[in-house]
Amino acid sequence: MNALEIENLTKTYKNRVLALDNISFEVAEGDFFALLGPNGAGKSTTIGIISSLVNKTSGKVRVFGHDIDTELEAAKRCIGLVPQEFNFNIFESVQQIVVQQAGYYGVPAKIANERAEFYLNKLGLWNKRNVKARSLSGGMKRRLMIVRALLHEPRLLILDEPTAGVDIELRRTMWEFMQELNNKGITIILTTHYLEEAESMCRNIAIIDRGHIIENTNKKTLLQKLNSETFIFYLQKPLRESPNLHGFNCYLQDETTLAVEVHNAQQINSLFEQFSAQDIVVNSMRNKSNRLEELFVKLTGKGAL
């Protein structure tokens, strides 16, 4: 069964902005699915419609087979949403916020409190349970929203920029936690600005741009479309001008930093041979950006999400 089926979904806002233009895609049960796109592409509108925060103009949305037009409550019961914006009552305590949310889903207080203890501990918020939400740091607020979305044990978890503004150490902890949830069978839909996040975790990826799905396939197939990668080389000695590397496009970022584009058919060994021949000593190297990011830029023509 598919966790999510979207058919010919269109959304036109009152100001006549066409946010989604007849998009269709499916997310299989148990998948870790990334929905990527530049700002204003239609990601949040899509998520808003799935979670019933936005009215659709036309089209069909089914969550685990439940049509949101005819079985909205059953569909909602399957979804846990972590929105992009903080949307809890800042005057309530952490525990109150999560237990109340579970209550709206019909989870009795006793069970909700047990689950709250488990998830708050898991995400390092248990000792903050009696603290008012307004006193939490940005990272804590993000984790609070994740806990809140999990307390009714949803089958489909939608994460809209869950790690925005979170430091790298905490982000990695959250990635592990998301993987753990996915391994338990929860289907996850992720939108993120951090493409390495999507590349490392997601199995299937859809790219949305200007209200259209421009790519929707598995990660491997998608990355095969990337026919070149750019590497950054840190040089021991400064160069005055770009070296002449036969068959490679290159340019100096500064006098000791060289960017070289390597096509799939080319080998890095031949590049190093040319470096040696020209007495260029390389101290270290790295990818200019992750592969998905390079592909994203090529597909959308935009440098950042």
Added chain:
Amino acid sequence: MSKEVWVGFTTILKKEIIRFLRIWSQTLLPSAITMTLYFVIFGHVLGSRVGDMGGFSYMQYIIPGLVMMSIITNAYSNVSSSFFSLKFQHSIDEITISPLPHYVVLWGFVLGGVLRGLFVGIIVTLIALCFTSLHIAHPLLMLAVVILSSALFSLAGFLNGLFAKKFDDISIVPTFVLTPLTYLGGVFYSVALLPPFWHKLSLFNPILYMVSAFRFSVLGVSEVNTVHSIIFIILCVIALYFANLRLLSSGYGIRN
């Protein structure tokens, strides 16, 4: 109502009760202070010069009106401000994305408003008893009128909360509509004392029917037919209930 829905309903209701009890200095105290001033100034100081009205001392005559005034303003503002605060902070999304049926959401907020109305009504009545004695003529009718009137104004407050886009929008109706209508609804005087034109005009004031029905339940005297008043209140409750339900279903004010 299934167990799940019941849990959802009690969650909203509990949240509403905790809210108005937590901020008691903004929700319960102001009415107590204002009504104490009314009792002292209008009932005690001026009332002794006004004399009897409808066979009761002026203090006794104005008590039902003042209690009803507190109930309806508190029921109204509880729901409008609570609901709009959720909208303002976007925490209304927590309820919007949940599988709670719309009628449950509506009942949760409305009952919260009714309970605050009852709370304030009891406080104001206790204060009133410090100034005069009261014999309640029809206790069950009194309870029915209180519940129906506070439900009516809770529903009106909910409607205001749905339409409101900024904080000013939830103070416009209480300031420019509710307060004048309450003052002109026979709280401080008998509309029978008004000239014929103003008397007839007063009959179009819905609050007159609530004040009158409540006064009848407490003192046993009324200016308009109590049965008509009760029917009028019930019809208003039904109309507002379905209007709110329709707006909630369409997502007006809460969904994009």
